[in-house]
Amino acid sequence: AKHAQSDLYDRGIKAIPFDLTRDQKAVLEEVRSDLAANHCMNRLLQGDVGSGKTIVAFLAALIPIENGFQVAIMAPTEILARQHYETLKPFAEALGLTIEILTGKDKKPHKTKIYKASAAGEIQVIIGTHALIQEDMLFKNLGFVVIDEQHRFGVAQRLRLTQKGKHVDCLSMTATPIPRTLMLASYGDLDTSQLREKPAGRLPIQTSAISSARLIEVIEGIKRTVAQGDKVYWVCPLVEESEKIDLAAAKERYEFMEQHMPGQVGLIHGKLKPKEKEAVMKLFTQGILTVLVATTVIEVGVDVHDATVMVIEHAERFGLAQLHQLRGRVGRGTKQGHCILLYEPESSEASLARLSIMRQTNDGFEIAEEDWKIRGGGELLGLKQSGLPNFKFVDWGLHQGLLREAVLEAEKLVTEDPLLDTTPKGKAAQNLLYLFDKEETVQYLKA
Incomplete structure (x- = not known):
């Protein structure tokens, strides 16, 4: 070995x-x-x-x-x-x-x-x-x-x-x-x-979806949270067309929060130099700042144990994977974590479906399956990460059992005939791949 x-x-x-x-x-x-x-x-x-x-x-x-x-x-x-x-x-x-x-x-x-x-x-x-x-x-x-x-x-x-x-x-x-x-x-x-097991004492994060029309209520709730000694993240979305608009939105929210909670609010975004980011994060970790307004720069790798609330503004603009990552930034100690998804009332059905899934489960695999049903699975042999599924006759939601059987059959076939060129079944599989424009699979097998 x-x-x-x-x-x-x-x-x-x-x-x-x-x-x-x-x-x-x-x-x-x-x-x-x-x-x-x-x-x-x-x-x-x-x-x-x-x-x-x-x-x-x-x-x-x-x-x-x-x-x-x-x-x-x-x-x-x-x-x-x-x-x-x-x-x-x-x-x-x-x-x-x-x-x-x-x-x-x-x-x-x-x-x-x-x-x-x-x-x-x-x-x-x-x-x-x-x-x-x-x-x-x-x-x-x-x-x-x-x-x-x-x-x-x-x-x-x-x-x-x-x-x-x-x-x-x-x-x-x-x-x-x-x-x-x-x-x-x-x-x-x-x-x-x-x-699936979490470290001892950790509680599942409670998630709620709230209309942005109730913004002031949310801010009042945050004031109460901070008064109890906890910390809050407030995430503003990326606007893909322009980083300037994205930054302007985060600055605007920071200034608005600063009016309500003077001297307690910090701002962190992708345009800051590493030392500036570190300085803001240090103030937040030490508790000098209690609310951190941020772009999705905090999605991965920030670990502040007494941060218990995550507010995600315009949550309808985020994908499920991103929402789940952001939610995972809070409730990392022994206290109850909360995630508030602020959404626009006129959001699309698909957006509201995503928020509903987030409220129902904390399980990453379950979220990914639902994401797949909404977005599709991408090209299996291509580099495209998402899009309409390229199954010709199969519905993932209905045919999971059938897919598992097909996997076992395919594994058996590749073991018996690695290049699909010596057995009748192998040659039939090659013909099928050719018919469905997937003949590059044979090149993958050879590699």
Whole structure:
């Protein structure tokens, strides 16, 4: 087997200062089984924010590291990459591992040093952003890749990282799989694992949808929340046509909130320099500011334990995956978290359906399935991440059982006739692929 030894893994389990949940232990067994197999792992790990995905990925990575491979962990934002680095660095160093970080904003001398050390195999764990997929970034022996918040990366980007090694095992992580990923999972190309257990004492977030006509009522409620010592996020939507309009909307809301709650409101957005963002976040974390008005820059990687309320303005403009991510920013301590979805009364039926789903469930997989029904699953063999499903005769909602049977049949066929060219069934499958303009599938099989 590619990963024969696991002494380092056993030491890692003993080194962590808390007990793993039953789900975490079960997922680690699934990953270990994948790593022992003679094919590459392609597994999706789904677990809501704070369910312990990062530590599972790190413990799993210890097996390839011990067997001489390098590990890359890619996150969509600098904030999240740094958070992972700070979290994992003490564990890595306690086990005697070299761990480094690389982001697009790093200075050239640091980048050059990392490129050189990685190519020489001197770095065992590298955490980074899109900087990891640049041409200059080379590995001596990349064997294991973790892609965090995988719905934030395009298919081509994920592929570019795994292609930097030979026979690379890939663990993708997300709190809400996008529809295309769910479609692959239903086809059996992706194995899926779930972390459903939350850490002890954490309560499910209560979600309510409120018309924007009741804005002043919401602000009065926020004043009461803040008076109890809690903190509040207020998210303004992105207006795709113009970042200027988006920024103007956030500034306008900030000024309006500042009138109602003088000296307590901060503003954070994508145009701020990293140091300015850090300064505002510090004031918010320390409690000097109690309300943070933000664009979706806080969607991933912000961890403030006493933030209990998330207000999302124009919630009807957001996709389900984004709403679910934003909601996961609150209720991270032991206090009850609340999410308020402010919507325009004249919103479309599809928008209101999304808000209704958010009120009904906190479960990421359930949300993704509903998202799929609303948006469609994208082209399975293409790079398009969403759109109308390309099933010719199948309705996902009605035919899930039939799809599962088809997956088993397809797996059996590919095992018996890998290139679909030696058996009557294989040749018939090739003809069908040709009829449905999917002959590129045979090229994928050959690759």
